[in-house]
Amino acid sequence: MVFNTTDFQLRKLSLTIVFFLLLFVSRIAVSQTASPPASGAKKNEKPLHLFLIGNSFSGNAAKYLRELSEEGGHGLIIGRAELGGCSLQRHWELVEAAEANPEDPKGKAYNGKSLKMLLSEGTWDVVTLQQYSMLSGDVETYRPYAKKLYDYIKTLQPSARIVFHQTWAYRSDADGFGQIAAGKLAQSEKEMWENSRAAYHTIARELGAAVIPVGDAFWRLSSDKKWRYQKDAGFDFEKPQPPHLPNQTHSLHVGYSWNNAKLAFDSHHASAAGCYLGSLVWYGFLFNESPVKLTFVPEGVPADFAAQVRKTAWSTVKAVGKGVEK
Template structure:
């Protein structure tokens, strides 16, 4: 009979404990019991666009995610704050409950949120003065209600290069091109983010990375005459990240602001990269409308853009 020393016995027992813990942890991961990341967005249609495919991407990546929303189409930082202030003055004031009859305070107080995002309305995004003092007020309000939440700026994107209007860059002055809109908007977001000491989700940079690429950028179809067009004819809009031209019944519509399926996909990839700190390059989900090669490039650009932003903040 082989005798086992006390030291060997203790070592063997410790091994069993560690093995059991490892197995339990592995089973917990495989069963999807990861604690959900709770994300709350204070935004507008641009946050809706950018997060459209985030649930599918998160699921494929094995990350549990809960999303809360306080969104109003076209809403600026000031408008969100004005509604919050109205609710503080009088909880029964309808002006304080614009989110399907609920106030920002009510929505933010629903559980514990890990990350809360804010953003400026795209049309004002190039004018840094429109952020003050409302970004600071919203930041303070969020931290009062959710002291442990990380407040993050969601950087919105420039309009399509053939847009007929671009964002305000100063009182009485507007950007003259998509590139100027991106540059002014980027500068404004970074200025206020530095003042607040918060990170940025660089969707605007990712969009411009594609829109300024010699290979992947959208180029206006000069053969298309919008005034003479008949349904269902549309221009070549290959690699567009924006809705662009579409037929609404018998009327030709043009939306150079909002993201189409490819833009929403890129937005979701940027959010995924930022939230989970991992590359989305190997993910396979993509919207049916997005070409396989283009989708692959969007995944690469999203990850590179987020890494570049994080690296810049570390310096």
Template sequence: MLLFTGNLAISQTAAPVSADGKKNGKPLHLFIIGNSFSGNAARYLRELSEEGGHPLTIGRAELGGCSLQRHWELAEAAEANPDDPKGKAYNGKSLKMLLSEGVWDVVTLQQYSMLSGDVETYRPYARKLYDYIRKLQPSAKIVFHQTWAYRSDADGFGQVATGKLAQSEKEMWEKSREAYHTIARELGAPIIPTGDAFWQLSSDRKWGYRKDTGFDFSKPQPPNLPNQDHSLHMGYRWNNAKLEFDSHHASPAGCYLGSLVWYGFLFGESPVNLKFVPETVPADFAAQLRKTAWSTVKKIKQSEPGFHGLKD
């Protein structure tokens, strides 16, 4: 089966359901080039794919805070001198070495979140990496992973132009979405819409996170924390009597949402009826996350010309 997204077709490695209701077939070989955000987004993908009956093999080239530019410069260093330690930044291996360890069906790329709203930071590195991957893995389908905006109460948001930052979660989402779609169109690549799913949930009147205005942030006392119900981001936590705040990275709920989006996108199958839920995510919220993930994937189907093959 083929999952068509835009101008590309992603091979569905999972075979049709057999008579006993179980899927069979060769694993989908997925290679992720990214940073901590890709680690967050695919955190529970293996558990979901196992439950759904889709064998999955995952390879990774991830470095914290790594931009498209840095990934390319590391690849360039390894090409110039394969023995240069600079090019072997991925646990002692180069990107070329990792990509050459197997035959990959899907390879994903993403921008560093702080730069995700500035389309000029993608150029020319997205195309250089795209061409580099295509040379090493000619049959792979190259996909962009759309990252998410920071939490609404963040003390700062991502860059949208040189010297200019977004002023809100909404603006960061809008600008990063525009940048991802612009580059994806230039390269004819599909998009995993994780950022859209985050915004759809965050902007929902019932399910979106709202800052706790009753908490005294000027004099916090451990172990008390503000109410952070429905937060898709890590938010506040105590660390050795110090109140820390992470408005960027995904919470378990955010990681779950990201993994559900990846599942729906990669396998063309609704995750709504899957049973796996991270321990800290309430059941009612988890159900909403599953619905949001699938509705977001279906919107890509409806909005992208030539998008075919997802099961409704």
């Protein structure tokens, strides 16, 4: 065999080129697999800047909004001014304290910041307001604070659209319901929903604002013969034994849970299914788009119920409002 130096060098060069080409291609494939393109915002669509002024109920209702927005291809930036159990009056009193003395800690109740500071951190497309659920059925508790907050927000964010988040009624087996007039409480979930709905829409009409109909969506499911929650008549509430819980199928509220061997009950706040319903209503309202085909479902929500929740959310939005124009 004759050894040809030139042939050897050419073969070596060819193998080197092939090696680097293969390496380059493999790196591209790994990069695409490891970092898939983000769904992000739809082409040429600016992210929606949403600011929530509320309490734990706004936190519940928007809990899964990011996941839904991402799947739907909508960019979303959320700002928050939320305090547990905070009413419209309380939010306004904090504004007054901050305006009287910007250095007064009393006015900086939102993690060391005032509402003015938070609203001034960006340009917000939509700002939401809501009443404390216990007062939501009494329209007089909204006045004059809803208008004062509305006008205040407009001075800081003149181009923002201000809308009301209609909160929901307590579960049918609650040990008490919200106020519907001074010294008078609702006697049922239905009565609380009816009065709360009327109050939200009355104030919204006075201010020319729209309503995110989460409370209506809750009631649609709560009053549906097939999908409503029904109290477990076979459970021994007098002598409960941990870790057993009553059947709470289709509950939109947290309901019963065990806490240090004590049976706890929360008939006010939303369960995973309730948070899902609220977020779906917000999605449909904010983007004026059906969430029915979205596939994200929180853990613990059965597939058949989740499908009904999506349908209910969108039918409620279509029935009540046209969504937010961007």
